[in-house]
Amino acid sequence: MVELGASWEWPEYQPHISIQIGLKVAALIREHGKPDFVVLEEQSLAKIGNTSADALIYPWVATTAIVSTIANFGIPYGTLPPGTWRKSFYGQTFKPPLDNKGKKDWKSAAVTGWERIGIRLPSQRTLAHNAAEACALAICWWCQGNEGSCRPVSRAADGAADAAE
Incomplete structure (x- = not known):
């Protein structure tokens, strides 16, 4: 089960x-229970030019x-480099829309x-954007340990649509 409670609006920098x-993370753990595992997308310093120190x-x-908070609760965690999960989640040939x-x-x-x-x-x-990517990260992490039982969401959705017809 993937719990989406960890997506929230970040407060302005203070x-x-x-x-x-x-405190927010601790409150989520107390409210929803201790998760078995936490997956975090690593932070990147790819865009340094034209960026304030606060933004970095x-x-x-x-x-x-x-x-720090999840470690204090004794919760194991893993990290994935930014964007590395996308090929696994969407499939090799997927092209996202442009903004x-x-x-x-x-x-x-x-x-x-x-x-x-x-x-x-x-x-x-x-929140929807963050929750969607958080679920994708969690699914991709889980799939690493369960090879063969995962397929890209674009193909999974097509299969679900075919089955519904």
């Missing part, structure tokens, strides 16, 4: 943001707060993939 994030530091502060700036819109593709197979996501766009 000096004590790691404390706030740690904030993702690392958030990740450190999450890892209004001409960039690949992977988040909308994830939402569409889950909706095609009947998974309901939060109604707020940002």
Whole structure:
């Protein structure tokens, strides 16, 4: 089972943001129970030019707060490098739609993939995007240990649609 409770709106950067994030993660664990395992997408410094120091530091502060909190609860975790799960999730030849700036819109593709197979996501766009990618990460991590039992969501959705007809 994948629990989507870990997707929330990040508060604006403040000096004590790691404390706030740690408390949110602890509250989620207390509310939903201790997960068996947590998967995190690693942070990247790929875009350094034209970026403020806060924008570079904030993702690392958030990740450190999450890892510290889950470690305090004794929850094992793993990380995946950014975007490495996409080929496994979508399939080799999948091309995501482009957003209004001409960039690949992977988040909308994830939402569409889950909706095609009947998974309901939060109604707020940002939360839906984050939840869809969080589920994709979790599925890809699980599939690593269960080779042969997973197929890309684009093909899984096509199969579900065929079965419904």
